[in-house]
Amino acid sequence: MDDFVKIDIRSLTLTELRELFQKKGLLPYRADQVYNWLWNKGVHKFDMMTNISKESRVLLKSNFEINNIKFDLSQKSLDGTIKNTVRLNDNYIIESVLIPTKKRRTACISSQVGCSLDCNFCATSQMKRMRNLNLDEIYDQVFLMNKQSLNLFNKPLTNIVFMGMGEPLMNYNNVIGAIDKITHPSFLGFSSNRITLSTSGIPKLIEKLADDNVKTELAVSLHSARKRIREYIMPFTKKFPLKTLKNSLIYWQDKTNKIITFEYIVWDKINDLKEDIEALLGFCKGLKTKVNLIEYNSIENNEFRQSDEKVIELYKEELNKLNIIATIRKSRGRDIDAACGQLANKSETFLNLNN
Numbered sequence: 493m494d495d496f497v498k499i500d501i502r503s504l505t506l507t508e509l510r511e512l513f514q515k516k517g518l519l520p521y522r523a524d525q526v527y528n529w530l531w532n533k534g535v536h537k538f539d540m541m542t543n544i545s546k547e548s549r550v551l552l553k554s555n556f557e558i559n560n561i562k563f564d565l566s567q568k569s570l571d572g573t574i575k576n577t578v579r580l581n582d583n584y585i586i587e588s589v590l591i592p593t594k595k596r597r598t599a600c601i602s603s604q605v606g607c608s609l610d611c612n613f614c615a616t617s618q619m620k621r622m623r624n625l626n627l628d629e630i631y632d633q634v635f636l637m638n639k640q641s642l643n644l645f646n647k648p649l650t651n652i653v654f655m656g657m658g659e660p661l662m663n664y665n666n667v668i669g670a671i672d673k674i675t676h677p678s679f680l681g682f683s684s685n686r687i688t689l690s691t692s693g694i695p696k697l698i699e700k701l702a703d704d705n706v707k708t709e710l711a712v713s714l715h716s717a718r719k720r721i722r723e724y725i726m727p728f729t730k731k732f733p734l735k736t737l738k739n740s741l742i743y744w745q746d747k748t749n750k751i752i753t754f755e756y757i758v759w760d761k762i763n764d765l766k767e768d769i770e771a772l773l774g775f776c777k778g779l780k781t782k783v784n785l786i787e788y789n790s791i792e793n794n795e796f797r798q799s800d801e802k803v804i805e806l807y808k809e810e811l812n813k814l815n816i817i818a819t820i821r822k823s824r825g826r827d828i829d830a831a832c833g834q835l836a837n838k839s840e841t842f843l844n845l846n847n
Contacts, residue, residue, distance in 0.1 A: 501556040502530055502628040516555060518548055526552070531679045534635045536560040561632045566640075574640070580605070580629060584622055586657050588633045590640055598651040599637040603630060603667050604658025609692055611713075611726045613757065613788070613796045616657045624663040630670035634680065652682065655690040655711075661697040668706060684708050690755065695732055695740035702747035710744065711753040711784075712737075716763045717775035725762070734775065741779060752781045757788050758799040758807060769810050782817035783807075 504512065509523040525543055529535040538544070538552045559581040567575045574590040589600040606621040607614070638649045652674065654660040660667045667689070674682045684707035691698065692713045701710070716722040723730050729737075741752055756772070758764055776783070785807055788798040804820055811818035 498555060498557040500559050500628075501526070501552075502558060503626070516551060518551065522548060528678070530558070531631070531673055531676075534632075534639075559626075559628065561629055561636070563636060563640075574644075576637070576640075578602075578633065580625075586625070588637060588656055590637050592641070592645055596650045597641045597645060597647060598653060599634055599641075599649050600653050600656045601630060601633050602656035602658055603654055603660040603663045607657060608659050608662040609726070609728045611692065611728075613715075613725060613759075621658070624666055625658070627666045627669040627673065630666060631673050634670075634674055634682075638680065649682075650686060652687045653690060653711075654688065659692055659694070660689050661691045661694045661701075664697055664700065668704065671706070671708060688753070692726060693729065693732055693737045695736045698737075698740040699743050702744040705747075707748075709750060709753070710748075711755055712741070714754045714756055714772070714775070716768065717771035718763070718768060721763050721768065738775060738779070745779060750780075752779055754781055754783045755786055756783055756807075757786045758804050759788060760797040760799045762796070764799040764803045769807055772807070773810060773814060773816075776811070776814070776816055782819070783811055784819055784821045786821045 499512075501509070506523065506527050509527060510520040513523045514520050522544060526541060529541045529544075535541060536558045538549045538556075538558070541549060541552075544552070561581070562579045563576045564579045564585070565577040567577075569575070572592050574592075576588045576590070578586045578588055580586065584605045586602040586605055588602055591598040591600060603625055604621055605623050605625065606619040607617045608621045609617050611617045634649070634652060641647060641649050654667065671684070671687060674680045674687070675684050688709040688711050689701070689706075690711040690713065698710070701708075713726075714722075715725050717734060719734055722734065744750075745752060754772075754776070772783070785804050788796060790796075790798075808818040808820060
């Protein structure tokens with residue numbers, strides 16, 4: 493006889509949960525109460541569901557389980573940034589980052605264990621993608637960092653960015669499902685305008701975001717608008733030509749009427765020439781966009797070095813001439829490897845400890 497396998501209760505929709513409750517002899521409205529405990533209150537033990545009868549809780553424990561994540565370690569940077577080492581239910585490790593400023597508390601969320609892509613400048617992409625995160629694992633990062641922000645700063649999160657480990661659009665269904673929960677008024681009630689999906693540029697999935705009426709902000713890691721240079725920096729982009737990417741961004745913008753943010757790192761002797769600036773200006777034409785010029789965070793790769801500040805300032809000046817908002821973004825959490833492109837689980841071996 494096969495071993496009985498309990499159902500992960502948070503993998504079910506509310507409708508599925510009601511149907512299962514009915515089959516197990518429980519009143520369907522109890523499913524709504526359980527669902528509230530799971531997603532609004534973040535409870536991970538059935539015995540904590542105090543408005544559910546003891547008999548019902550016994551039945552729940554015998555048929556279901558609640559998988560949850562845990563913060564194993566929290567490191568604080570000199571600038572106040574907090575990097576959380578997150579242990580998943582199967583013992584894989586990811587990282588999430590809480591970035592506090594005077595006006596904002598931003599949660600930087602991971603969407604994969606490792607990464608599906610192969611960007612040469614990024615520490616996470618050097619790791620094998622082990623699996624996608626489940627909807628609840630994505631949601632839990634936000635839930636726990638919101639509690640962390642309340643505990644440390646007496647204020648909730650203000651912003652969420654999907655800029656942690658992994659390519660969010662390569663885990664589309666779970667990411668969008670988590671956003672639905674995060675923005676649901678009965679759960680975290682977060683404004684979709686305060687959530688930014690950051691992608692390296694998967695054209696078909698950018699168009700799908702538009703078709704599915706996903707209301708988050710969109711950021712694209714561009715880094716070069718020259719084909720040869722971009723393919724050197726991000727080899728996977730050979731499959732996604734710049735023209736196709738731009739067409740998908742025009743499609744997304746036509747449907748959403750939102751501004752697109754381009755994330756752009758300037759490297760010495762890679763994309764710091766006049767033609768690099770001209771290519772970016774040309775790519776921005778026809779789009780409503782702003783550009784974040786980002787400091788490079790070393791991952792001990794000698795091919796990639798931060799460009800001279802004068803070059804970055806020149807990028808900014810030329811963009812501003814075309815009335816394109818350009819900001820030079822200073823890195824946060826660099827001293828604890830929590831800055832953009834540095835998340836690589838240096839605090840613990842990247843293993844599934846069950847194997």
